Amino acid sequence: MKTWWRAVLAVTVVVGLSARAPAAGDWQLAVTVEEPAGVTRTAAPVSGGIPLVKGAYKPGQAFALFEGGKEIPLQVISLVVDEKRGLCWVLLDAQVDLAANERKTLTLKAAKGSAAPASPCQVTEGADAVTVDTGRIEFTISKARPFSLFSSVKAGGEPPSPSPRRPIRAARWSGIR
Numbered sequence: 001m002k003t004w005w006r007a008v009l010a011v012t013v014v015v016g017l018s019a020r021a022p023a024a025g026d027w028q029l030a031v032t033v034e035e036p037a038g039v040t041r042t043a044a045p046v047s048g049g050i051p052l053v054k055g056a057y058k059p060g061q062a063f064a065l066f067e068g069g070k071e072i073p074l075q076v077i078s079l080v081v082d083e084k085r086g087l088c089w090v091l092l093d094a095q096v097d098l099a100a101n102e103r104k105t106l107t108l109k110a111a112k113g114s115a116a117p118a119s120p121c122q123v124t125e126g127a128d129a130v131t132v133d134t135g136r137i138e139f140t141i142s143k144a145r146p147f148s149l150f151s152s153v154k155a156g157g158e159p160p161s162p163s164p165r166r167p168i169r170a171a172r173w174s175g176i177r
Helices: 004-015
Strands: 028-034 041-051 064-067 070-072 073-081 085-097 103-109 122-125 129-133 137-142 151-155
Touching: 028 041, 028 085, 064 085, 070 085, 085 103
Parallel strands: none
Antiparallel strands: 028 103, 041 085, 064 070, 064 103, 073 085, 122 129, 129 137, 137 151
């Protein structure tokens, strides 16, 4: 947890020290990710907010993430836009392979990326429902009952069911069982 705060602080200081607004193709930032639990991870989700130089970018600015010379698929969401329509903060989401306790330095660039996920999420909209298939999990949300959460869920092509050997039981709340 302490490492995460140091990384955020370091990124904030590095970006904040830039005196001029960089040209879109010139700007890049080293982003360090670390696996702290001692477990090898494949396609581990990595997410974090990045502050930007005031007035340098507008909403919709494209960014790309690289590991050495290889581009990594990246999703970017504008988090904070100032009163002059300047982009102040972005949220980055990517997936990274990390060995146990490994630390990697990635490079974020203000440039249009072309990398696509190996197995992109598929969304199918029908007349009565929207179905999302991630490849591992598929769920359907009813348009007629949008607040019912999911009208169906499948994991590995099968609906999840509790094991008959391990029934679902209420947890303990405030000392009452």
